[in-house]
Amino acid sequence: xxxxxxxxxxxxxxxxxxxxxxxxxxxxxxxxxxxxxxxxxxxxxxxxxxxxxxxxxxxxxxxxxxxxxxxxxxxxxxxxxxxxxxxxxxxxxxxxxxxxxxxxxxxxxxxxxxxxxxxxxxxxxxxxxxxxxxxxxxxxxxxxxxxxxxxxxxxxxxxxxxxxxxxxxxxxxxxxxxxxxxxxxxxxxxxxxxxxxxxxxxxxxxxxxxxxxxxxxxxxxxxxxxxxxxxxxxxxxxxxxxxxxxxxxxxxxxxxxxxxxxxxxxxxxxxxxxxxxxxxxxxxxxxxxxxxxxxxxxxxxxxxxxxxxxxxxxxxxxxxxxxxxxxxxxxxxxxxxxxxxxxxxxxxxxxxxxxxxxxxxxxxxxxxxxxxxxxxxxxxxx
Numbered sequence: 173x174x175x176x177x178x179x180x181x182x183x184x185x186x187x188x189x190x191x192x193x194x195x196x197x198x199x200x201x202x203x204x205x206x207x208x209x210x211x212x213x214x215x216x217x218x219x220x221x222x223x224x225x226x227x228x229x230x231x232x233x234x235x236x237x238x239x240x241x242x243x244x245x246x247x248x249x250x251x252x253x254x255x256x257x258x259x260x261x262x263x264x265x266x267x268x269x270x271x272x273x274x275x276x277x278x279x280x281x282x283x284x285x286x287x288x289x290x291x292x293x294x295x296x297x298x299x300x301x302x303x304x305x306x307x308x309x310x311x312x313x314x315x316x317x318x319x320x321x322x323x324x325x326x327x328x329x330x331x332x333x334x335x336x337x338x339x340x341x342x343x344x345x346x347x348x349x350x351x352x353x354x355x356x357x358x359x360x361x362x363x364x365x366x367x368x369x370x371x372x373x374x375x376x377x378x379x380x381x382x383x384x385x386x387x388x389x390x391x392x393x394x395x396x397x398x399x400x401x402x403x404x405x406x407x408x409x410x411x412x413x414x415x416x417x418x419x420x421x422x423x424x425x426x427x428x429x430x431x432x433x434x435x436x437x438x439x440x441x442x443x444x445x446x447x448x449x450x451x452x453x454x455x456x457x458x459x460x461x462x463x464x465x466x467x468x469x470x471x472x473x474x475x476x477x478x479x480x481x482x483x484x485x486x487x488x489x490x491x492x493x494x495x496x497x498x499x500x501x502x503x504x505x506x507x508x509x510x511x512x513x514x515x516x517x518x519x520x521x522x523x524x525x526x527x528x529x530x531x532x533x534x535x536x537x538x539x540x541x542x543x544x545x546x547x548x549x550x551x552x553x554x
Contacts, residue, residue, distance in 0.1 A: 177227040178218045181277035186258050189235060192277065193249040194218060195225060201249060203242060207234045207256070208266070227273070230266040233257065319384050323441050326375070331434040333369045337362055338427045345420070352417070359407065359414035362423055367403050370396065391528055394521050399426065401513075402475055406482050409492075413478055413485075422474035429467045436460035461533040468529065472522045479518065483510050 179194040193212060201214030213226040234256040241252040255261075264274065341362045348354035376392040379385045402422070407413050439453040486492075492506035 176220055176223050176225050177273045178225040179273050179275060181275050182264050183277050184261060186260060187255055189253040191251040195249060196247050198244060198249060205237045205240050207237055232261045232263055232266055323384060327434045327437045334427050334430045337365050341423055355417050355420050356415040358420045363407060363414060366423060370399050370403060395525060398521060402478060406478050410482050410485055413482060418474040418477040422471055425467045425471035432459050432463050458537060461536050464529045468526060479510060479514050
């Protein structure tokens with residue numbers, strides 16, 4: 173047996189072991205499999221060039237030596253082995269000290285019974301606990317991927333932004349004792365802040381597209397674009413709308429809704445097991461899927477009032493229209509657009525969002541017992 177060892181990458185599921193020997197153009201490999209021992213010897217091109225490579229691995233537990241699947245390609249050798257007893261192994265080798273050439277393949281995680289299909293699952297999504305345990309054994313620490321770090325910082329930044337908006341909104345209203353005259357001062361102070369926040373919030377439309385979060389981009393698109401239309405297509409377009417009480421209460425509904433959402437997201441993404449999360453997360457989860465029952469109808473009602481009032485202003489003082497004939501040979505009337513938007517986009521959009529949140533609430537909170545999906549431990553009452 174030669175003194176050169178190839179890089180070997182391993183993975184597992186509950187019933188199988190998967191080994192990949194990183195050698196190219198292997199000639200006449202000798203692969204011996206015993207109950208707790210795997211040995212390899214062969215000529216191939218590896219990290220040190222074309223040489224005789226070999227290794228021996230004493231396994232953590234037993235495998236079925238009679239059942240093995242070996243697939244030799246031009247780039248590597250794939251080996252599938254069946255465990256004698258189902259279960260997750262904390263490591264591959266019998267001793268904690270593993271060879272330097274033995275690696276865990278974090279990018280590939282075979283979990284299908286038929287290895288020849290080469291269907292690969294993502295260990296970070298399908299087996300998160302096992303993935304973190306193996307990574308800690310491999311690297312000595314848990315390495316967070318860019319997506320997780322980005323999502324934590326993004327949600328934290330948006331939480332701080334909406335918290336700032338809530339503070340200045342509350343201070344503006346409290347300064348005048350929540351009188352009717354205080355509504356006129358809200359938009360100049362808070363409105364432009366919310367415009368900037370919602371422009372950054374448009375990133376949430378891209379998150380599902382790039383795989384940062386699960387789900388479809390349609391729902392964030394429907395909600396965020398609808399808010400941007402209220403801000404830029406109505407409130408910025410018609411200054412008289414900025415002084416309406418409906419605008420202030422709309423801002424309150426938006427801010428409280430998103431504050432609750434981002435607090436829940438931060439606890440959900442963090443996944444820590446500390447006592448704070450244990451007690452706060454269930455309540456944040458319940459609030460996330462319950463507060464919308466009040467906040468969404470309030471927000472929709474205020475948006476409807478704003479658009480309807482804008483329609484009245486445009487009916488009395490027509491603006492932003494294009495009549496024929498013109499050089500472009502097209503016609504446009506913003507008043508007609510608002511009517512069409514309100515009837516065929518806004519109202520169906522309200523129904524779609526409320527239906528979506530109702531299904532999400534049923535999925536996350538529903539069940540045969542109240543709160544049985546919140547994470548509270550059940551206690552039997554005699």
